[in-house]
Amino acid sequence: EDLLNKKEILKGKTIVVTAGGTEEAIDPVRFIGNRSSGKMGIAIAQAAANMGAKVKLVYGNVTIPLPQDKNIELFPAPSSEDMLMQVKQEFNRSDILIMAAAVADWRMKKVADHKLKKQADQATLELTLVKTKDILREVAKQKNPDQVVVGFAAETNDLLKNAEKKLREKGADMIVANDVSQNVFGSDKDKVTILRQNGTIEEWPEMSKKEIASKLLIYVNSFIQK
Numbered sequence: 001e002d003l004l005n006k007k008e009i010l011k012g013k014t015i016v017v018t019a020g021g022t023e024e025a026i027d028p029v030r031f032i033g034n035r036s037s038g039k040m041g042i043a044i045a046q047a048a049a050n051m052g053a054k055v056k057l058v059y060g061n062v063t064i065p066l067p068q069d070k071n072i073e074l075f076p077a078p079s080s081e082d083m084l085m086q087v088k089q090e091f092n093r094s095d096i097l098i099m100a101a102a103v104a105d106w107r108m109k110k111v112a113d114h115k116l117k118k119q120a121d122q123a124t125l126e127l128t129l130v131k132t133k134d135i136l137r138e139v140a141k142q143k144n145p146d147q148v149v150v151g152f153a154a155e156t157n158d159l160l161k162n163a164e165k166k167l168r169e170k171g172a173d174m175i176v177a178n179d180v181s182q183n184v185f186g187s188d189k190d191k192v193t194i195l196r197q198n199g200t201i202e203e204w205p206e207m208s209k210k211e212i213a214s215k216l217l218i219y220v221n222s223f224i225q226k
């Protein structure tokens with residue numbers, strides 16, 4: 001009922017959503033990845049399309065099928081560098097960015113151009129990693145005042161303290177904090193807390209990721225109207 005009334009609330013809006021985990025190559029056959037399934041980001045992309053938005057879905061490694069929808073344009077972005085490039089390019093002409101992707105924090109200093117071989121007498125392997133660029137922070141810094149940037153915060157401990165720090169340091173309008181200490185990855189459900197720059201903190205009850213997606217978009221939209 002509630003959702004049906006708000007059906008086309010995002011008509012005329014363009015929204016960039018990132019989903020899934022990035023893959024950072026080690027060599028031609030291996031990568032550093034993470035446990036993100038892409039379910040949250042894909043749910044947000046689909047909900048936004050259902051609400052009439054034009055959606056640009058920038059995705060890394062996902063474990064569920066990508067949405068097939070005339071209002072969702074798909075942009076593969078396997079690595080954090082690919083994702084940064086696509087997000088910057090698409091957010092230029094968009095109203096909202098939602099960074100649901102699990103972007104790698106580190107990548108190889110140098111990707112090997114051949115498959116790394118193990119030696120018989122070798123017991124350990126050391127990889128040198130360098131920090132990736134923070135997409136959310138970089139985009140939030142450059143956005144214009146009527147664009148809205150939403151980040152996530154995945155925490156296993158000190159949820160509010162860590163999420164508040166991310167809100168402050170990244171300069172996003174909103175952070176969706178979730179406790180990933182148990183059963184979130186690949187799950188259909190999640191429990192989130194929304195933090196805003198004005199200090200508002202809303203703890204939402206556990207819901208399906210689809211419900212969170214719709215609620216979040218309605219929330220972001222009401223925020224734009226103000």
Ligand code: CTP
Pocket residue numbers: 080099100101102103104105132133134135136137150151152153154155166
């Ligand atoms: N993020 C990003 N670019 C990165 C790393 C993270 O845009 N290189 C975004 C994520 O998409 C998410 C938010 O920043 O929206 C928070 O990601 P998270 O991993 O929870 O926080 P980090 O700032 O990376 O800090 P840490 O992993 O140390 O907790």
Ligand code: CA
Pocket residue numbers: 103104105
């Ligand atoms: Ca991180």
